[in-house]
Amino acid sequence: MSRRIFVGVFEHEADVIEAAGASREHGFEFVDAYTPYAVHGLDRAMGLERSWLPWACLGLGAAGLGFATWLQFWTMTVAWPINVGGRPWNSLPAFVPVMFELTVLCAGVGVVITFVIARRLGPGRTPEIPNIRVTDDRFVLVLDAGASDPRVVRRVFEHCHAVTIEERDVEDRR
Amino acid sequence: MTGALALSVGVVLAPERAWANVLLAGYALTGLGLAGTFFVALTYASDATWATAFRRVPESMTRVLPAAAVVLGLLFVLHPSLYPWTLEDAAEVGGFKHLWLTTPFFLVRALLYFGVWISFAAALVRNSRRQDEDGDAAWTRRNIRLSAIFLVLFALTCFLASVDWVMSLTPHWYSTMFGVYNFAGLFQSGLATMILIVIWLRRAGPLRGVVHDDHLHDLGKLLFAFSTFWMYIWFSQYMLIWYANIPEETVYFIPRMQGAWQPLMIVNLVLNWAVPLLALMARPMKRHAGMLTKVALAVLVGRWLDLYLMILPTVSPAAPPIGPSEIGAALLTAGLFLRVFTGAFQQAAPVPVKDPFLSESLHYHS
Known part of the structure; x- marks a missing residue:
């Protein structure tokens, strides 16, 4: 058309x-x-x-946060518990840095990828x-x-x- | 006035606590003055033109620095024994610290910090006001140069001042995050203060039609960002100490996480981080004067609580005190700040009328 x-x-x-x-x-x-x-x-x-992108960013950030929490909780307390200085398996303060970083990483990188897909940009495409x-x-x-x-x-x-x-x-x- | 009176009553009733509150008031005022100076210097050095429209607000905030110097000076001269190292045997503190923490050197350093801050703040404000008369762009260039030098000196002096005046209350404890932590709180509360004043002046008249929602939006973004920065730094300090679990480091957190101090510690995190994070995440909220006012007030209460939690447990480890001294210190700070601010703001035009970037700032879209 x-x-x-x-x-x-x-x-x-x-x-x-x-x-x-x-x-x-x-x-x-x-x-x-x-x-x-x-x-x-x-x-x-x-x-x-x-734009609806901020909502995508929020969702991706929440997903990253959830994933990091689950990953650390599961590996550190269920799959392979290690005694670190006598602390409880489930030591939240130790998990926070990874939770923060994965939130930022998923939200930041994810929203760029979302944008590229939504606008059909990316390699191989001839710009108009x-x-x-x-x-x-x-x-x-x-x-x-x-x-x-x-x-x-x-x-x-x-x-x-x-x-x-x-x-x-x-x-x-x- | 009432604040000063209540504090004097406090000095008679419970001198140690009252002097700790004098430190709290003086340090909070210093923070507001420095935040104003830092903001002005930052916008000059980074050629940020959006803030030109309301630059007279942070400029006037810098004027509380001399008042803060007087309040802290009273403490340092009249009651230096608030700092345990003034009483201890020098050898007991040990090492480099017993050279650093001596009364004469301490006073000289305090003079030096305030000397640097006040002279740079005064020069920046003076150049900006002179530009109102002739509109010469040379004043802007001069201020850019001054700002660049100030930012470097500020990083050093702000860090050292927090170590000298607050960290040395527990001379055996140390944290390398402490200076950054104090800077984060300082700038966050300074932004909250600026937001409140800008919204108030927009409603009251002087900045009506000058400051738009776009300016508020950017101030809101900064407050949002620096709330998270504050939390990041707070946690960085906490986590390192929690992880290492060395008695000489945990000594800071133990009294603050026991008894009635503990709920205050949690409220501190809620007010300074959770409230701004959730309330300001959406874009319309950052542009909404009513919402920004509420969040800024929460952050200011949070800042006071943060400093209270840094300072007061050293004189009252058992339970958080509240009495004439505490109320007096808060009233003194608010009263002194507002009086000095309104006086300074009225001295010059409410807007830098001949700043070359003013028109750009007035038509700013965020």
Whole structure:
């Protein structure tokens, strides 16, 4: 399946934020925004919803914590109890460092892997870059052209000092 | 005033305890002043522009350092015998410690610490205020250089001061984590204080329209992070001592984990760590002024309890004391801090009006 998109290229950070805000007011549908660095406030202008990744992070952290607790409890008291200086088998203070580290490790690494999978990134995938200069100094806003009037989109983008505006057909890989 | 009065009553009733509370008050005030200075220096040295909008708050906090020096000075001069090593036979403490822990050297070091802190804090604040007049970026550059030097000196002096003033209350005990542990509590409580003041000033007027939820969000993140840092350091100290189980090290924890001290020890961990961790984990909570206020208050009570648990068991190992001295010390600290802070804050514009980074800070998105 292919679909029609608008690609607006902007020269300044403020312009792309303005264009995103105006597009939202006009009810255009966003495909994505491409910027050479994280532009603060762009997510707000686009009206993006909060990501669900923090919840994934929390879950992964809890899983890491649970795993570390179980692993140490089971190895140290059930599977292979060792007498360390006469302490009880089940000595919680000694377990805490590993519990902490595994929580952080699972949450940190796990959330990156989750992100890569959720966004279908990773090795072997050719990135879709609408305009090569987003890797340098340009800002790009991509809209779904399906529902909107091309003339209105052009007018809005031009009003926000777009450098180029093009309509394109792309393969829909959603 | 009432605080000072109650403390004087305490001095008559139970002198040893009252002086321990003087130490608690003076050390807590020092911590707040240092946290302000450290925050200002940190933001300068790291080119952090988000905090410029409310930088006058930590700047004014630094002004409590001289007051703290007076409170601690009273203790060191009038009642040095709070420190057991002043009475013990020097040879008994042994080794390097009997060279380090001598009254004249102790006083010289205290003067040196406060000299460094007060002069750097005063210079940073003075340069920042002068910039209000001419808007010259050279003041910022000068402060960046001062901040870098201060941060190094601060690391050393803050560590040594905690060893001198608190750890040496039990001269035979030592913990290499102690300085970091004290720094963690110092910065955490300083952040909590800044959050309370910033929210209050935003509501009262001077910072209305200047400080946004984004600024609160970042302060909340820092408080959240440093609560966990504090717990990390607290536990690092505890676990090493628990694991090694050497009598000369466990001597610190034994009185603090027995009798009525034990529940306080647990409450300390709850207030300083569990409350901020759970309450501030979600993003909307870090941006919510009401929630931040509650958590910051919990952390401040926790900080007081933390210092109480460091200091008071050395004079009252049997049970946690509460009386005119304890209440007096808390009132004295709060009263003195608020009076000095409001005085200092009113001396200059509530916002560094000509700071080159102000506009960036006003439009900050976290």
